[in-house]
Amino acid sequence: MKMKNLRNKLIGLIQAVNRYPLTMLFLLAIATVNVNMINNETEDYLKYLFTFIVGALLSVIGQQVYERFFTKVSERVMLIVGSVLLATGYYFAIQSASTFNLEIGTKTAVSIFALMIAFIWIPAIKSRVTFNEGFMSAFKAFFLTVLFSSVLAVGLNLILFAIDQLLFSMNYKVNAHIMNILCSLFAPIFFLSYTPPFPGKKDIILSDQEEKVKKAITCPKTLGILISFIIIPLTAVYTIILLAYTILNIRGDFWTNNLLEPMLVSYAITVILVYILASHLEDKFATLFRKVFPKILIPIVLFQTVASILKISEIGNTYGRYYAIMFGIFALVAGIVFSFFPVKKNGLIASVLIVFSTISIIPPVDAFTVAKVSQVNLLKRTLVENDMLQNGKVVPNSDISIGDKKTITRTVSYLDNLNYLDEIDWLPEKIFYYDKFNKTFGFEETYDQTSDRTEGKFAHLDWNRSPVVNIENYDRLIHLYFQDSQTDLKIPIEIDNKPYSLKNDSENLILIDEKQEIFRFDMKKAIDQIFENQLVSDSGKDMLTTEKLMVTQENDKVKMTILATSVDNYGSQYNADIFVFLKIK
Template sequence: MKLVKNIQDKFQGIIQASRRYPLTVVFLLALAVLNAYLIQQETDTYPSYVYSLLVGIFLSAVAQQIYERFFEKNSQRILLMFGAIILTIVYYFTVGSAADYDLERTIKTGIIFFILTIAFIWVPTIKNEITFNESYLSAFKAFFTTVLFTLVLYAGIGFILLAINQLLFSVNYKVNLHAVNLVLSLFAPIFFLSYTPLYLSKKDESSLTPKELTAKLKQLKSDVSVPKMLELLISYIIIPLTTIFTVILLIYLLQNITGEFWINNLLEPILVSYSITVIVVYVLASNIETKSAILFRKIFPKVLIPIVLFQTIASVLRIQETGLTYGRYYVIMFGLFATIAGVLFSILPIRKNGWVAVVLMILSLISIVPPIDAFTISRVSQTNLLESTLEQNQMLEGNSIVPNAAIPKEDKIKISQMVYYLISMDYNEEIEWLAPYNQLLSYQFEEVFGFQPIYDENGFLNEQSVQDSYYASLDLEDSPVISIEEYDKMLIFSYYDSSIQPRIEVEVDNEGYTVYTEEIDGKESLILSDESDESDESDESIMSIDLQATMEEVASTSETENMLTINEATVKTENEEAEMTIVFTSINIYDSQYDAEFYLFIDIK
């Protein structure tokens, strides 16, 4: 009976949440209908409508929080709902009107979601007995409870559909997609809202007696209290682990304070991740009174400040080398926020942590409002740096780019990086002297600038990684014919350092042979064996080639940059039993990882 009652209470909570946030539910229903239509039509051509409805969902939820905290009349509630609708329409016609996927719009929309989420948590705590720490904890618990229930519900639906499909009749795959849509678009958000406490509202303050207010506040304190399991997790696992990592990080910083430390590619993500962890743990620990939590609140804000300053300085130094991208803009902006947060945590009582939320929302808003937003500033920075680099190398005359292959490699890297960034953000069409080369930039880069772009599989390189990297491909236009008349077999081989290579069986004169790779003395070797059966213990190696040494040999002897002639790409190895010739079509060496594609010619003597 208790289980039935709990289920009834939860369904009642979902119904009450729907009444409490009616406009939010309307937006959620519209989103579910739109998603159902997109699933049926098998299209994703309406991202602007999806984004706009999501913004409406967040805005309407915040509008309800504002109403409950500051207003009493239904007319005021209707005006706030109307305001949320107007702002949603404004979003559609300003940020969200593009028909296709747009990275800038997506990031700006994500920042808007983030701002509204923080506002949703912060608004009920304004001039209230309930603190931001408690409201954050309530949202934290609601989120993970929602995730758990959502996973269980979807798993149950999935098993039911699987059983029907296997035992009764075939179920169209779209049914599963529609189930996911209903769970994520309707159930999960409404379920989350049902866990949002009814904080002390303006109506409560004017209509409840002091005794009733005290009773409601007591109930609220119970609703936003820390579960015992979470208290133990934070106090005795998360805080000690954070402390150990902090000690390791401080030792690393002190040992490597000079040299390339400031431009180490790993530094930014490590310090940013650390800072986020400390801030989140601090806010959660603000609701706990164990000894470890109290010590954490006293010490870690002061430790956070110098570490964040390290991160910010490192990011600023990187700007001088690569210019400002939107990613680095946000890294620096976060560094500024974390520094302010560390100071506020150090000087203000914990019940005033809401000011940190205010700072975070203001800085986030600044990052998406022109002309000081991340994208405008990064576009100007990258454009100016590219222009100055071209001018320094006499590659820009008026609005025309002059190809020049004789410039320093560092400048080639910079040009490759900046052009790649401007293309990826669709900014090249807005630059007067770059727009005429629009199509050529992606497909005929060398024709425009006089050299091949310098890059690896993850994108363009920086000056620190270029010394440890190499990329080149076979110039098939210069060497379109490869003779195979001297060989018995030709194989097309792809070698990737991080993956298992398949064994290839070949037959020559009715004899079986196997070609495979194997690690020998810490290096990968290409092996030709005289037996095709893997399980045969009589397998004997006829020939072995050190692939990594061979790739390094080609990289060190090639005279052309990024392009290999047939002679440069060919490596021949032979003994009394066989001859193997490798003709590389591409070589990629980066950060001690070796990847290659090549033709392998085999001649059995």
């Protein structure tokens, strides 16, 4: 029996490859790009990687559309060509950007999410298979894929570890290549092998296919027990707590409380997912949940949407708040559909979600354009109200309210983080370097204290007091700008005819020789140490000597010292303009 099951699984994998040929080509392309990213870290392959990911999803959806609505080979070819053209269009749409930035990344993530929803929804369009059943099929396939892939990953890594420790030394990149094959090829094919052939255009399906569909859309008994007797009761308790919080705090700062929005969004997501998974369960808990909770969801998401809209009047619109409001509207639609429409109409929420996702990424109504306009208008309005914007130039003014200082700081920081300052001709670029902000507006950055960590901390090198730096006993001096949000740095270094590379991740500078990592400099720890030095400094608030701005870390192979000429910390974000002194022992 076990051999038969293994044989059937292998046949299923082969059938998936035959069923989705274009998808397989895109997956091979993804794996190839990952190989290059692992071996050659100096190149930026992200645009190619996400183009192939989008192409793979488009090709899968093209196959779903063909199976649901068409029968001719020529129609399948047209859908394949359409998928390739759309993927090409995506590539040229992002090609103009110099880097794969936050805006492109967010829009790509939203596009991928919409394509995944379409993958689930298409087989249910005007079909006897409902959207909820299609969701159950994808849900089961996803977790089976995660389970099998995780077991394989652990097993393969243990084998590689044993070989490396017991037989011979292996290149540290071998693990990455193995994980690439597992994630880029095996996992997607395994997932697709669990996607049954849903009823097509003529709604005729063979008996063995009918059995596959039935097996795929049926909720397993264990999952049913988990949903009915654990997840639904927990959701009920969470609902009671949320309603109690709402009733007890309905006045005052309730509507602008930062805690409210994420709580309501998470609640809405939970109810929607649980409702879909429990849609065909017949026990009392599931039945009661389907009757009551969608109706509770409606006022809850109204609260969330109103709270998000009210926050706009206070701090302007941001891309995050744009999505929170759009999700609130979607959740309201979902609550209405779940409450007053039959289960077979639940596919309406998928179509609404796809439409909203599309709107949110297409200018000029996309999340980032709307947020940028809102933030620029808020900044302009605040400056004009304080007579700080005259004849197209900013006039410094320190005599304004703390609230307006916070508004100006927050909006300028938002625009700077998204690289929009170069589009505003009356603001200088790199405004948070040195004392540019102070010179421009007449006051230092002013932030809300929203956590235990002090936000908006800055330190700069006082060149007048520190014109000379001793560099003896070091092999090399490297200048770079460290940002914890970027991981594309790689600087080649040659010392004593041996090649090395200096790269970064979100918190560290990493030195690599020909074979492996040999040293890791903790930048987060170093920057924290600099700000601790600042607290006991006698050189002013943010102008420090080299002694306060130098940090050394070392191991038995490498000694590394950084000298920060400027460093800033806002929340969890770190940025530093530094000189790196490197010594190979």
